[in-house]
Amino acid sequence: MMSRFRVSFMPWFVALVVMFACAGLTLAQNASPDGLAKPQQGFGPAAGAASQAATQAPAHPWRPFLDPVIIHDSWYFLIIPMAFLMSMAYKAVRCHDMRRYWRAVIAMTIQVVLGMIALGAGFWMLIEFVLPRIAP
Amino acid sequence: MSSHQPTTDFHPKALLTACILPGLGHIVRGEIARGVYIMTSLLTMFVGGIFLGGVDVIDSKEDRVWFYAQALVGPAAFGVDYYHQNHLKVMANTTDRSGRMALRSAFPTEGRKPDGTVLLGGRPPNTKSVGRMNELGTLACALAGMLNLIVILDAGFPSIRPRRQQPTPRAGDAVAAELAGNVAISTATGGNG
Numbered sequence: 001m002m003s004r005f006r007v008s009f010m011p012w013f014v015a016l017v018v019m020f021a022c023a024g025l026t027l028a029q030n031a032s033p034d035g036l037a038k039p040q041q042g043f044g045p046a047a048g049a050a051s052q053a054a055t056q057a058p059a060h061p062w063r064p065f066l067d068p069v070i071i072h073d074s075w076y077f078l079i080i081p082m083a084f085l086m087s088m089a090y091k092a093v094r095c096h097d098m099r100r101y102w103r104a105v106i107a108m109t110i111q112v113v114l115g116m117i118a119l120g121a122g123f124w125m126l127i128e129f130v131l132p133r134i135a136p
Numbered sequence: 137m138s139s140h141q142p143t144t145d146f147h148p149k150a151l152l153t154a155c156i157l158p159g160l161g162h163i164v165r166g167e168i169a170r171g172v173y174i175m176t177s178l179l180t181m182f183v184g185g186i187f188l189g190g191v192d193v194i195d196s197k198e199d200r201v202w203f204y205a206q207a208l209v210g211p212a213a214f215g216v217d218y219y220h221q222n223h224l225k226v227m228a229n230t231t232d233r234s235g236r237m238a239l240r241s242a243f244p245t246e247g248r249k250p251d252g253t254v255l256l257g258g259r260p261p262n263t264k265s266v267g268r269m270n271e272l273g274t275l276a277c278a279l280a281g282m283l284n285l286i287v288i289l290d291a292g293f294p295s296i297r298p299r300r301q302q303p304t305p306r307a308g309d310a311v312a313a314e315l316a317g318n319v320a321i322s323t324a325t326g327g328n329g
Contacts, residue, residue: 060259063262064187065186065187065190065191066190066191066224066261066263067262068188068189068192068263069187069188069269071269072268072269075272078272081184082275082276082279085177085178085180085181085184086181086283088173088174088176088177089173089174089178089181089280089283089284089286090286092159092162092170092173092174092177092287093170093174093286093287093290098169098170
């Protein structure tokens with residue numbers, strides 16, 4: 001019973017650790033000590049303007065909880081800790097048997113993250129391929 | 137099983153304490169592990185949201201609708217909002233609907249005097265967050281509040297959870313048990329049962 005539990009639990013756990021490691025590394029690379037990220041590559045003209053405004057503002061040291069953390073280049077990785085914390089709270093209420101708690105949390109986290117990736121891919125295909133055919 | 141058997145219970149003390157701090161209701165009810173997991177996750181989400189977007193993400197005046205969701209975290213949300221409104225914002229040169237001096241976030245080149253008036257050329261007490269960081273911080277705090285609503289309801293009106301899952305007897309098991317009983321009776325009566 002225990003070995004079967006380990007075998008089924010380990011892939012989920014390893015996947016979650018890898019996801020956290022990727023997110024942490026990317027966030028650490030893109031954030032700078034003063035909280036102002038590197039000049040933004042951007043997704044359009046607005047992003048360029050924001051980057052220009054940020055570089056013109058007087059440089060002050062970053063104050064935690066008073067100034068926002070600026071990690072515009074890798075904000076989407078924050079879905080992983082957010083999904084994990086949300087799953088922790090939800091499964092703490094829903095799990096009848098707390099021995100299966102962490103397994104349920106990890107499974108739900110991965111389901112949420114994969115679901116969001118699938119939604120993103122679906123909307124990307126809709127905008128890039130389907131909509132141009134409907135309304136060129 | 138009777139169809140009138142209640143499926144929920146009522147714990148007023150747990151309901152009240154859950155409103156004060158996320159997870160405290162479950163701890164009061166004796167479900168320590170459950171309460172600690174809830175407290176850890178929701179407070180981390182709430183504090184993490186403020187860390188991401190700065191204290192500006194909790195604002196009952198400028199983001200009122202978001203604050204309705206964030207307020208469900210409990211007194212912590214009201215405390216942060218009070219600090220933001222009264223110790224970080226500066227007085228605007230206008231009045232609000234009730235005739236009091238309106239408050240606003242300081243501009244990047246403005247500071248704040250202790251009485252709340254604008255200090256030109258100073259550093260703002262906090263930076264107004266914009267863009268993704270504001271969205272994510274606001275969302276994280278609001279999500280913590282909405283999840284805490286579920287937690288409060290579960291603390292006050294808990295589902296009656298089974299102590300231990302018993303395996304459901306199948307039809308074959310009943311027949312086998314009956315046969316075993318017959319064999320036992322037959323053995324005891326010398327094979328005449």
